[in-house]
Amino acid sequence: MHPLKIKNLTKNFGELCAVNHISFDVPENSIFGLIGRNGAGKTTTIRMLMNIYLPDEGEIIFRGEKITPEFKDYVGYLPEERGLYKKMSVIDTLLFFAEIKGKSGSAVKKKAYEYLERFELLDRASSKIQDLSKGNQQKIQFISTILHDPDFIILDEPFSGLDPINTELLKDIILEMKGKNKVIILSTHLMDYAEKLCDHIAMIDHGKLILHGDLEEIKKKFSEGKITVIHEGDISFINQLPYVQKVADFGNRTEIKVNDSHHTQDLLKTLVERNVIINKFSANETSLHEIFVELAENTGSEQLKGEF
């Protein structure tokens, strides 16, 4: 059974429907990507998951039970914009956030120091937050998200502002959490990260769920008949080919959609016959980015204003 089930979730703010009848399940042992543009309804959905907002309709079931205010103790939330008290010391900050999650005492303190050591911040334990660099502040924020050992972790744009080394460190810890049977929701508009980390995704646009499921399956479905060619010379003649649906020309790289996957061979043959120099030819491959753009274009109406 899926540990987190979201059923028919809806939230209105006056006239505006921020989240419109969304349903999806988050499977065990996976990283779940919540994807969408700014203002798509991600934050509102997350706030309902954390019981900050009460949904107008629908329900959230975690491990077989409808969530209650106590559920907050099992959630770890890393917000998109960092939220720390500037004048508090690092260790006080960590212990405070653990305390309001119901965890206090020497065990938590010991763990806090362990995390600080792992993030190479042990010597800054008594520094004030405002004296830390942005990247270090973000590490503190991340530690405070997981220090109370939550079962359900929501990470909103966790990598923004981190250097490559810390990004790797964070990624390792996220994967480690996944291994510990935690339910992880990764909310992002950066498709590359979502693609690398997530096993399942839900894509939200204008408050509606436009796509969800296993990432591999989604990609497979969307990549059928998709071809990317890196070439030298003009290939504009392909627009005339009867089996070509769509062509996007990026100069040396061209993305082509054909009617059916067996047309891939026909296209390759034609290109060779026309003496086009081909440096790379990849078939049936697509990125989450492309899927998102394609879907957003299809549903695209006016973008919602404001983030809720």
Added chain:
Amino acid sequence: MNTNKVKGIIKRELKDKLFAKSFIIMTLLIPGIIILSIGIQAWVNSYEEESASKALIVSEIPGLTKEIKEEFKQDKSIKAKDYIISYDEMSRADFEKSIKKLKPLLLDESLNGIIFIPKMALKNKELIYYSKNPKNRALKSKLGSVINNVLVAKYFSGRELNKADIAFAKKPIDFNSMKVSAEKIQEEGFGPEILSFGFTFLLYMGLMLSGTLILRSVIEEKSNRIVEVLLSSVSSGDLMVGKIIGASITSLAQMFIWLVPVIIIFSTSWFMLPVKFTFSISIWEWLYFFLNFLIGIVTFLGLFAAVGAIFDNDQDAQSGLWPVMMLIMIPFFIALSVGNNPDNSLAVWTSVLPFSSIIVMPARMTLVDVPVYQFVISIVVNLATLIVIFPIAGKIYRIGILMTGKKPTWKEVAGWVKLKS
């Protein structure tokens, strides 16, 4: 309510506020400001020209100037160095001629005033005062009282009255105020007035300081998005309650620090104070004072927190704060004026009305014996206000704290209050 979480919030608030350097500095600074402002007021009232006032006294009555000179030496309230006085005796006709010559001296202020004492003054006490600035009362009144004494003495001198009679006639009236209460009648000095002023000022500062602190702290949490993290752990109600309890404890502690020395000085005999400065205030009134302050502080902290939640920067919040500020400022000025007559209807009504009673009643109770029923009404009214205000403030806080972007209008805020959940 989750008590453990609220405790966590309270602990942080206390660490942040009660044990902060700024708390100690402000707590010590405020009594200094009060003493300074009382001092400045006293100094301004007694302020006279720094350089000595130069005056000419011209008398038509022979021998009067000599007596005035003598009287001057005897009057202890006048410092000789503050006045340079010259004297002359001449008839009215001669004086009217010489006034033209003296005019330039008055205009360039080498002479501040001329007092002419006509013969008739012995009958009607009417003098003439010449000056560039005849409205300057300081010179007129000081010299006037001296001349009055001389005229009184002169008037009675030929009528077989002894010196004691004349001294009596010269003496101005002196009120000895007696405070009448149910238990006793006792002499009253300035003590109650000073205490009334002190209470008013401390209540005003106490409310303003902690109000501004919670306002800033709410805005910090909102603009730094700390509130998102907090709300992923505690409910907005728990957060607001925790913050207000923390701030109330801080504020009560501050009030206590301010008033303990006052209680010790005035209620024990460790310090011998002149009767003039003593006052009597019962243990019940002290209890009322702290209970009243506690209810007041919780009410106002709720309002300040709600205003902080509406806005996401200090500037907008300051401009949106005026309705709450008015609720403190107006009672503050009423309380300051209560001394004129603590039993007029304005004083009585404002000491039992919502919000205003928090500041006016303590100022009034130091001056008069307030009937017990009025204390009860004031407490009941304030508790009722708190019960009405708190859920509204809580609702505004809960919704406002998560709203970012454009500054909401008052109409929108009113709309939040009407929302069901």
